[in-house]
Amino acid sequence: MAKVIDESKLLRIKEAAIELVVQMGYGGASISAIARHANVAVGYLYRFYESKYDLVSDLLDDKLKDITGHLEVMMVQCSTIQQVITPLVNYYFHLAQHQPHHIRFIYTLINDYRFSILPDQHQRIHGLCRQLLLIGQETREIADVFTAEEIYLITVIYPVEFINVRFKQLFSEQTLSEDDKVRVVRLCMGALKG
Template identity: 30%
Template sequence: MNECLFIHLHSILKGVMARKIDNDKLVRIKKATMKTIVDRGIEKTTIAMIAKNANVSGGYLYRLYSGKQALIDELYFDKVVSINNELEILINSNPTSVTAIVTAFIKNRINYAVNKPEASKFYYQLLHNNNFKVDKSLKERNLLLIENLKSIGQKSGEIGKNINILQIHFHLFIYVVDYINFKKVNNFGIETINNNDVIYLTENILNILKKDN
């Protein structure tokens, strides 16, 4: 007993690991989850399929995630957080110009859609799925960022007096993502999203936000 305990503590302190963790595995699982959901839809995606696409045994997923819902949740929430982080950085580095912030934000969305099509489509699907909602604190953080943006715009005259938070949120976070996805999916599979779309979307949004209704 004592000896056993000793050996155990010893091995912990020494950092003993019976087998090197294949660090790639987590990445493979994340990619496979997104790819499978994009290819087949959430309803038809099974743990077995994800595991197969990730070259991992079925049971192994449960070592890293408590279940299917948790796995998808985490991937989605990560993405939502990182988009908000991004917006925060853009606001802090352009404290007087909504145009600059929106332009950069849209540019990032388009780059993301082009460079990480799987992740981008995955995010788009979950954005419109009622079973995956972000939690309250995340929503509140987002509202605060939009408030910041609004006050910048009202000082500079880029945002009209009667524009409200939800209108800004909708056009920045939903309109843009939907438009990009729509254009990619519908143009006969040819990826036509490009820098012209940055200008197009930015102008549309700024006009909408400027206008007093």
């Protein structure tokens, strides 16, 4: 007698939550507004998530999983840092162009002291940065002085911040271009070189 759960509704909830958290902040994104945007009853959200915090926390984890998953795939195929950074920045730009709310969502919550990266993703990100560091020091693309912490800042935080400075139109009102992508890759590679 098990009825089918309408997956499109769950998707709409996720999309609405992401959009509203970006626009109004976590506190400003009310459950009733999320439900209204998703065209779903208020109570329906509690079928999948125990609380609003749970919903948003899970969404953040999903988005981070997407990034680490992508990075892991890229690292298997590549033997130089340049070969990892280029598709990684490509991925950020693709996300920024096709799902701008999603990259803003990550950005908003990664900077929120109430949310933190869950232990699982934390471990994976750690491992990936250490791996990058090893490869880069082998190929001499990364200076010896650097630690995994700096690799994280240069390869994850810097590109995301570049995109957000553009979104906020702080220095330029241009939309992200191919040239910008090249600039970001060049800056990352230059910074890693030391």
